Amino acid sequence: MIDEIHTLSGAYALNALPLGEREAFEGHLTRCESCDIEVRGLCETAARLALAVAEPPPAAMKSRVLAQISQVRQEPPVVPHPPMEEPVRATVRDNVRPFSRRRQRFTVGIAAVATAAAAVLGVVAVEARQARDTAELQGRTLAGLLAAPDAVVKKVPVTGGGTAVLVSSHASGRVLFASSNLPPIAPTRTYQMWLMDSGEIRSAGLLSGETAVVALARGDDRFGLTVEPAGGSDQPTTTPVLLTRI
Amino acid sequence: MNDVISLVPAPGEGREPGLEDLLVRVARGDETAFERIYDALSAPVFGLVRRVVRDRAQAEEVAQEVMVEVWRTAARFDPGRGSAMSWVLTMAHRRAVDRVRSAQASADRERRAVREEVAYDQVAEAVTTRLEGERVRRCLDGLTELQRQAVTLAYYGGYSYPEVAGLLQTPLGTVKTRMRDGLVRLRDCMGVDR
Ligand SMILES: [Zn+2]
Numbered sequence: 002m003i004d005e006i007h008t009l010s011g012a013y014a015l016n017a018l019p020l021g022e023r024e025a026f027e028g029h030l031t032r033c034e035s036c037d038i039e040v041r042g043l044c045e046t047a048a049r050l051a052l053a054v055a056e057p058p059p060a061a062m063k064s065r066v067l068a069q070i071s072q073v074r075q076e077p078p079v080v081p082h083p084p085m086e087e088p089v090r091a092t093v094r095d096n097v098r099p100f101s102r103r104r105q106r107f108t109v110g111i112a113a114v115a116t117a118a119a120a121v122l123g124v125v126a127v128e129a130r131q132a133r134d135t136a137e138l139q140g141r142t143l144a145g146l147l148a149a150p151d152a153v154v155k156k157v158p159v160t161g162g163g164t165a166v167l168v169s170s171h172a173s174g175r176v177l178f179a180s181s182n183l184p185p186i187a188p189t190r191t192y193q194m195w196l197m198d199s200g201e202i203r204s205a206g207l208l209s210g211e212t213a214v215v216a217l218a219r220g221d222d223r224f225g226l227t228v229e230p231a232g233g234s235d236q237p238t239t240t241p242v243l244l245t246r247i
Numbered sequence: 248m249n250d251v252i253s254l255v256p257a258p259g260e261g262r263e264p265g266l267e268d269l270l271v272r273v274a275r276g277d278e279t280a281f282e283r284i285y286d287a288l289s290a291p292v293f294g295l296v297r298r299v300v301r302d303r304a305q306a307e308e309v310a311q312e313v314m315v316e317v318w319r320t321a322a323r324f325d326p327g328r329g330s331a332m333s334w335v336l337t338m339a340h341r342r343a344v345d346r347v348r349s350a351q352a353s354a355d356r357e358r359r360a361v362r363e364e365v366a367y368d369q370v371a372e373a374v375t376t377r378l379e380g381e382r383v384r385r386c387l388d389g390l391t392e393l394q395r396q397a398v399t400l401a402y403y404g405g406y407s408y409p410e411v412a413g414l415l416q417t418p419l420g421t422v423k424t425r426m427r428d429g430l431v432r433l434r435d436c437m438g439v440d441r
Contacts, residue, residue, distance in 0.1 A: 005420075011427025016340050017401035017408040041329050043427075046434040048291075048333040050402050051340070053383035056294035058310055063285060066311055070281060070318040078274060078322040151438050152382070 010036050014043035149173045153247065159183055159226070160242040167224060169247040171217060176224060176247055179212040184242075186228055193233045195241070197223040207233050222246055266331035267324075274321035281318055288332065289314060292339040299343035299405040309346050313339045344405040386436035394429030397422050 009026045012018050018026060030037045149170035157165050163182035169175070178194060186192065194205035194213060198220035205215040208226070215224075226243040227234075266287060272280035292313050297306035317335055324334050387395055393415065400411045412422040 008420075008423050008427055011398075011425075011430045012401065012408040012423050014430055015398065015401035015408075015426055016337070016344055017406065017411065017426060019407050019409065039431075041333075042434050042439055043430045044337055045330060045333045045439045046430050046437060047340070047402055048330070048336040049383055049433075049437050049439065050398075051291045051295035051336045052332075053380035054294040054298050054403070055290040055380075056297060057290045058293035058307060062293075062307060062311055062314075063289065066285060066289075066314045066318075067278070067282065069311075069315050070278065073315055073319050075274070075276060075318065076320050076322050 007033065007036055010039045010043055014040055014047050016047075155245060155247070157243055157245045160240075165226070165243055167245065167247060169217065169224070171219070171221075174217050176215050176217055177212070178208070178215060178224070178226075180208070181211060183211070189231050190228050191231050191233060193227055193229040193237070195225040195227065195237055196221045197225065202236060204233060204235070217247070267326040270317075270321055270324050270331040270334070271326060273318060274324065281321075284317065284331070284335070285314055288317075288335050291332075291336060295336060295339055296343040298403045299340070300346055305346065306343075309342050310339070313342050316342070340402070340405075347405045348407075382437065383433075386433050389436055390429050390432055391425075393417065393421075394425045394432065397425040398429045398433070401426060 006026065006029050009018060009022065013023065013026050030040060149172045151172045152168060152170040155167045157167065159165055159180065161184040163180060163184060165178060165180040168177040183192065192208035194208055194215060195202050196205045196215065196217065198218070206213065224245055224247045225237065225241040227237040227239045227241050229238060266284065269280040269284050273284060289310065293306065293310040296310045296313065297303060300306045300309055316338060324331060390398065396415055397411055400406050400414060401408065406414065408422050408426060409419060412419045415422065
């Protein structure tokens with residue numbers, strides 16, 4: 002029987018266990034680490050199946066829900082959470098004077114942190130489709146990227162206004178950047194893209210128009226956008242208006 | 248000036264930090280964070296619930312309950328144990344299944360079950376229009392027929408595995424195993440972090 006109970010992880014993740022068995026299996030999960038780990042991955046997988054059938058609810062539902070929560074008391078925390086750090090934070094460090102370490106921290110902003118909100122969600126599909134439309138030339142690239150097994154789609158707000166959709170795939174070695182409604186900048190300035198790995202930042206080129214396809218190097222794990230003097234800079238000189246993991 | 252930008256990851260940061268952080272904020276009563284969660288997840292929640300419940304009005308009701316439940320019980324979410332998306336959608340799926348399992352007599356469900364045989368095709372059709380869906384469908388296509396039916400009948404149809412076994416006229420043990428190895432294959436195909 003012990004052997005057999007491990008095989009329930011799939012049915013459990015699909016919420017297909019009858020009540021009694023569900024409880025028994027939850028008991029098992031507290032004792033069996035391998036099932037516990039497996040179940041987490043399978044639950045994440047099941048959730049993706051839901052993304053596939055995402056459908057916006059009627060707009061009125063949102064106002065009903067928001068009205069309702071203002072009347073609903075929340076459960077108190079089960080375990081006290083430590084004070085949360087901003088999960089994505091960037092530090093600009095003056096390399097030339099290592100001892101003064103003039104630090105200027107900035108927060109990308111919770112909205113940008115909500116990258117994930119869009120990354121895997123049906124919601125982003127619309128924007129991505131817009132991106133696809135506006136990036137006709139890149140359509141083939143986008144299709145190729147989307148077909149990549151490791152493709153990740155993110156929608157990221159841009160500080161100051163506008164949003165960007167990034168489709169990245171390390172397997173394909175490319176990231177597609179598509180923006181909309183970026184804040185206008187002076188003609189003496191330009192938007193410049195950056196790729197970062199654990200140690201380095203390098204320019205990924207100037208953004209002309211709204212979209213760009215950029216080659217990824219192994220190890221690149223972040224993408225940034227800054228406003229630079231026309232012609233671009235060797236290294237970013239201003240606070241990124243967008244900074245996200247890819 | 249030779250500036251270096253580096254990201255300082257917060258402790259326990261996963262690949263997709265955003266929703267998790269928002270949900271932690273929701274637990275502290277942050278209504279703005281909740282609204283973001285709503286914007287991000289209400290469509291998959293509603294789509295999933297609707298697929299299981301079928302009836303649009305009922306689906307709306309259940310989806311609304313789910314979103315309010317997210318607000319109410321956000322403190323139970325443990326970012327160390329999985330993504331916020333998975334937490335919310337698991338809740339949505341349970342609610343939807345509770346609704347159909349309580350609302351319908353089993354005879355009813357049996358009859359409905361016959362029509363479910365086409366569930367996968369409908370799903371396949373629905374997902375083609377969606378970005379993430381294209382990938383999901385491709386991954387579903389990579390399953391064996393039995394794996395695919397077992398997974399989709401359980402997840403989109405809301406059937407328990409004994410019901411699925413009945414529908415597919417397959418032994419219980421086989422259905423359990425196919426659900427598991429089917430999901431494992433999907434997980435690997437979708438590149439889900441373990
Ligand atoms: Zn086990």
